[in-house]
Amino acid sequence: MESVPILLAEDEALLLLDFEQALAEAGFSVIAVSSGRKAIALLNAGDASIQGIVTDIRFREPPDGWNVARVAREIDPEIPVVYVSGDSAPDWASKGVPNSIMLEKPFAMAQLVTAISQLLNGRSSGTTAP
Amino acid sequence: MESVPILLAEDEALLLLDFEQALAEAGFSVIAVSSGRKAIALLNAGDASIQGIVTDIRFREPPDGWNVARVAREIDPEIPVVYVSGDSAPDWASKGVPNSIMLEKPFAMAQLVTAISQLLNGRSSGTTAP
């Protein structure tokens, strides 16, 4: 099988490496970027192969992860979105997109892999949860 | 029992009456307004008794229903949100808040009552779905 490309946006280098490794071991192919700006540039470049988004909320400069997710959903209304954040979790209820998952740091790598897998599995089944 | 106040924002007068009647017959107490601006003013007035939001998306002037829902969720992160719209349903995936329901017009009154009931029931049980 070909791989399943996931767009990962995280500006803390060590976390980006951890997340990338966990997702790669789970069988995903990771396109890693270090800012929301680069993530949106990639999404707008129209790479139809991206199957899911994992994004931090706060980057050193705007746009933030809430924006990354909105742009991704404008392009593909059903794309799975996982937010990872230390301090922005309380804003998820007002700023997150529907059918997304917020992982509050710290979390275990299995939570990240389960979150993106669950959303992808729901998508192919025509059901997206939660 | 006291009643359960629902904030209803809709600028088409006939629809507002229909929705109000359906919700009242279902046992809710309806606070009806005809614009997003009035809805947000009411939310900001801090009436803690409002238990859920039913909002149209497009009003004659801004703010729109997406904004109404975000303001409501900033005040109460778990408040149930039902959007009703004729042509904005496709934007729900990028502009809606998590754990909300989008009803695309036309819909049956039972769908509106079921939607707000389901979200309220999920809330009191500590689970909000979908």
Next chain:
Amino acid sequence: MESVPILLAEDEALLLLDFEQALAEAGFSVIAVSSGRKAIALLNAGDASIQGIVTDIRFREPPDGWNVARVAREIDPEIPVVYVSGDSAPDWASKGVPNSIMLEKPFAMAQLVTAISQLLNGRSSGTTAP
């Protein structure tokens, strides 16, 4: 608002009347037929306005309700399906379509209205459950 047409297939005349009345009172517009054959003919006639299916399983002659649902889903993969049956409920796990609801007779009219409303609401929200 225009109405939301639901296709109802039931060959017991009294039940068909009960279901039709309950759905109409809930705000749906009901297209009632008395056999699986007529239901499939209507679906194949390509009436794009049908938004949901409520079907009995056993009719006096084939096709049965399992077939009605499969034909409906071939035409519209996301159409809500509610089965109603007295004795075929145990076959739902092997013969039903995904994201459908089986109501075992006897059931209360509120269960029928809640079932179709829940599935319709899930559909417009991009999530279909269960």
Next chain:
Amino acid sequence: MESVPILLAEDEALLLLDFEQALAEAGFSVIAVSSGRKAIALLNAGDASIQGIVTDIRFREPPDGWNVARVAREIDPEIPVVYVSGDSAPDWASKGVPNSIMLEKPFAMAQLVTAISQLLNGRSSGTTAP
């Protein structure tokens, strides 16, 4: 169709009448009792026709509604349970049974009807949510 019997236990007479009427109008047949003791006696009498439980939490004397639900689930592990309570809602997470719904008073009658319908529909479909 025959009716769907629901056991309703509530010791405030006015509420019991309200709930009974709402459930009856929804198409259920209600077996109403005014204490947890009577509810458990009925359950232990082995009336296999009871399809769901709606119970208050606090009665003038023990047993309470948490006990009613546990006894009902020992007899039928999949029976739908809806709790209604003014002040015991926070204890649901530790004292409630799985796949039950807690309605915190005040609530609208539509919430009660939706709650029991949703659980019953989930049951006949082999899925119980939430």
Next chain:
Amino acid sequence: MESVPILLAEDEALLLLDFEQALAEAGFSVIAVSSGRKAIALLNAGDASIQGIVTDIRFREPPDGWNVARVAREIDPEIPVVYVSGDSAPDWASKGVPNSIMLEKPFAMAQLVTAISQLLNGRSSGTTAP
């Protein structure tokens, strides 16, 4: 603990090895077969220990994976079913069984493991989702 036997039917040898390895590393014991015919033979042999099914849709000769799942569900109405397919995913809505998951190739191994785990966990809890 003893192991949890999963029946895996896949006729592409390399994929079968990949899936088998992923499931074994996840702690499952895999009974691998290369055709729908062999899968159904095993199911009909009445091995009550099989706890879940992972099946391709198209095999070189009939029966197909839709049939495998139906036979499995006739024997055990609650058995978890995961379909894996490259080109048959769009037929899931009309040909799949309820409470199953369709994984469209390509997918990551973590998606397969999450899918079967989620369905098994739902089963033991009396709830199967989606």
Next chain:
Amino acid sequence: MESVPILLAEDEALLLLDFEQALAEAGFSVIAVSSGRKAIALLNAGDASIQGIVTDIRFREPPDGWNVARVAREIDPEIPVVYVSGDSAPDWASKGVPNSIMLEKPFAMAQLVTAISQLLNGRSSGTTAP
């Protein structure tokens, strides 16, 4: 990132080691105890860092795992609870807490990791399922 502490209570030493290893490999930090009594002592000591509970049901002496979960939920009403048991699974419907998962032994380690991850992910997203 710091780690996510999970309280694990299991009195079969070999299983405790297996579970501990599976959870640690998944990225959790495990606080392992061999009895319900020790689990409750730890919970009552008020260690706010515990993020989830995995508990056996039967221990050599009381309290049992049903009690462990109830105490945990009294302290934190949203804490994820996974029960693991060989013979007490049928009692989950009457003795388990809401929004918990029962894993019946034998199960695969991936099921344990998926169960706790799913509940944790639901929690941070404001939705707990099932």
